[in-house]
Amino acid sequence: SQTIHQWPATLVQPVGSPLSLECTVEGTSNPNLYWYRQAAGRGLQLLFYSVGIGQISSEVPQNLSASRPQDRQFILSSKKLLLSDSGFYLCAWSVSTREKLFFGSGTQLSVL
Amino acid sequence: GESVGLHLPTLSVQEGDNSIINCAYSNSASDYFIWYKQESGKGPQFIIDIRSNMDKRQGQRVTVLLNKTVKHLSLQIAATQPGDSAVYFCAENFGGGSNYKLTFGKGTLLTVNP
Numbered sequence: 311s312q313t314i315h316q317w318p319a320t321l322v323q324p325v326g327s328p329l330s331l332e333c334t335v336e337g338t339s340n341p342n343l344y345w346y347r348q349a350a351g352r353g354l355q356l357l358f359y360s361v362g363i364g365q366i367s368s369e370v371p372q373n374l375s376a377s378r379p380q381d382r383q384f385i386l387s388s389k390k391l392l393l394s395d396s397g398f399y400l401c402a403w404s405v406s407t408r409e410k411l412f413f414g415s416g417t418q419l420s421v422l
Numbered sequence: 423g424e425s426v427g428l429h430l431p432t433l434s435v436q437e438g439d440n441s442i443i444n445c446a447y448s449n450s451a452s453d454y455f456i457w458y459k460q461e462s463g464k465g466p467q468f469i470i471d472i473r474s475n476m477d478k479r480q481g482q483r484v485t486v487l488l489n490k491t492v493k494h495l496s497l498q499i500a501a502t503q504p505g506d507s508a509v510y511f512c513a514e515n516f517g518g519g520s521n522y523k524l525t526f527g528k529g530t531l532l533t534v535n536p
Contacts, residue, residue, distance in 0.1 A: 316465075351430055353511065354466070354526040369523075400465050408515060410456050411524060413465035 312337035316401045316414030323421050329374075329388040331417050333401030336382065341403040343384040344411060345376055348398040360384060361407070396421045430509060432531045441499040443530045445512030450493060454515035456524065457486060457497045461508045469497070469510075499532075507534045 316333045323329060335341050345357040356369045358376035366376050373392060377385045384401060398418050402411040435441050447455065453474040458466035472479045472486045472495075479486050485498040495512050509529040516525075 353528045356523060356525075359523070402465075407523065408454060410468050410471055411466075412468065413458075416463070416465045418463070 312403075312412065314401060314403055314412060314414045316417060318417060319415065320418045321420070323391050323419065325393055325421055326390045329386070329391050329395070329419070331386040331399055331401075331419075333384045333386075333414055334382055335384075335403045338382070338403070338405070340381060341405065342407055343378060343382075344402040344404070345384065345386050346400040346402060346413075348400060348416075350397075354400065358386070391421045393421050395419065430529050430531045432533065434533045434535060435502050437502060437504060437534055437536050439502055441497075441502045441506070441532060441534075443497045443499075443510050443532065445495040445497075445527050445530075447493050447495055447512065447514040447527070448525070449514060449516045450490075452514035452516040455486070455488060455495050456513045456515070457484075457495075458511045458513065458526075459506075459508045460511065460529070466511060502532075502534050504534045504536055507532055 313336045342361050344359045346354040347357055348354050358366055358368055360366050360378045363378055363381055374386060374388050396419055398416050400416045401414040404411045456471040457469040459469050460466040470481045470484050470486050472488050477488050483500045487496045497510060499506055509531050511529045512527045513524045
């Protein structure tokens, strides 16, 4: 069966520090991969998605970036975090863009 | 602008009652819809989905109804249990080619009272 791993579960970072969140999927090949952000009490905002290795589409201009160095690995990064980057970050995968998403357990990021 | 601490729509029901959570979607071209359940501090969990060629689909204790005429989606939960307490999101899928993407609604907080 397919599983998705996301870490760390919680992270507290100072403003201006770098960020690296990692997500891996097991049990499937060539998944579509996604990064979402969720502000407290709000809906999910799509940040990036990838349909293949090295292919990244950005939905929201910001100081975050994403990379897909391997088929089942998706990384969210920032060189310098802002206060507004705080939130709940979710990685997800799907078989295709027209199928349901399966989400990871999320990372609660607090930028202080 | 939005106020800090925007409140989700809420629904409070008694244990054992049926719950109906509603969602208005935005795009008449959307052809695939999904309901997710999200418990506090966890990632959203898939509940049920429906494609636009159907108007009703049933799962275990859940039913999704789709009304394309008024762009309305609902999730019915039978015999609601305390474990059903969570935020429920609807999502719609539209686009073209490789650009299909899911867009999520703002969510509804369901509270089940014992």
